[in-house]
Amino acid sequence: MFSSTTYTADKTQIKAVRQPQRRIARIELENGVNFTVTQSSLPLQIGREKDCDITIPSGHVSRHHCLLFMENGVLRLKDTSSNGTLVGSQNIKGDTVTINQRTAVIVAGDAKLVITPLDEVEAAKSRRKIVERREEERRAAERRQEDIIVPFEQRKQSRRDGERRSL
Numbered sequence: 487m488f489s490s491t492t493y494t495a496d497k498t499q500i501k502a503v504r505q506p507q508r509r510i511a512r513i514e515l516e517n518g519v520n521f522t523v524t525q526s527s528l529p530l531q532i533g534r535e536k537d538c539d540i541t542i543p544s545g546h547v548s549r550h551h552c553l554l555f556m557e558n559g560v561l562r563l564k565d566t567s568s569n570g571t572l573v574g575s576q577n578i579k580g581d582t583v584t585i586n587q588r589t590a591v592i593v594a595g596d597a598k599l600v601i602t603p604l605d606e607v608e609a610a611k612s613r614r615k616i617v618e619r620r621e622e623e624r625r626a627a628e629r630r631q632e633d634i635i636v637p638f639e640q641r642k643q644s645r646r647d648g649e650r651r652s653l
Contacts, residue, residue, distance in 0.1 A: 511554075511561055511585070513540075514600040522604070529555035532593060533567075546594035554585075554601070561585045561603050569594050 511523045523530060531538045535549040542551070548567035555562055562582050565571040570579035572592040588602040 509604050510556065511604055512602045514602070515540075516598040523554070525556065529553050532599070540599075542593060542597045544594065544596040546596045548594070551593050552591070561601075563591065563601070567594070 508525045509522050510525055510528065512520060513523060514520045527539070530540065531550055531553055532540045532542065533549050533551040534542055534544060534547045538550065546569065548569060551565070551567040551569075552571050553564045553566055555564070561584070563571070563573060563578075563585055564582040565578045565580055567579075570577050571594075572578075572590075573583050573585075574589050576583065585601050585603060588600060591599045591601055593599070
């Protein structure tokens, strides 16, 4: 097991533990830092306290602001702050919401995280591959059709040439 702590330019602290585990979600911070959350790293505490997994250095963020966890195989986010957390377009205060698609989470108006369940990421990659495959098949069909179509003048000329040879 490998453990490290990373500090970003705005002093956001991220504690990482690398283990071969099932990947659950991808988190993107507004400062451009992206990382993958594994099942073993959950629950993931977000707040301004040093013992949080993601530390956001702001007076507006609670010490333990919110908690990302799995419940019955579903990714969930619970607000544990006194200020509330904006999840997508819904302001939650002490509630728990399900994260089943790419969702923006705004913590105390100061920090924005985007949480994407990897099932959603894999589905998007799969859709993209299907679209790319269909596009390639369409191009191949167009190339085959171009090989088959002979302009009318060429066909007419080849018929004349064929008739002359038979005489």
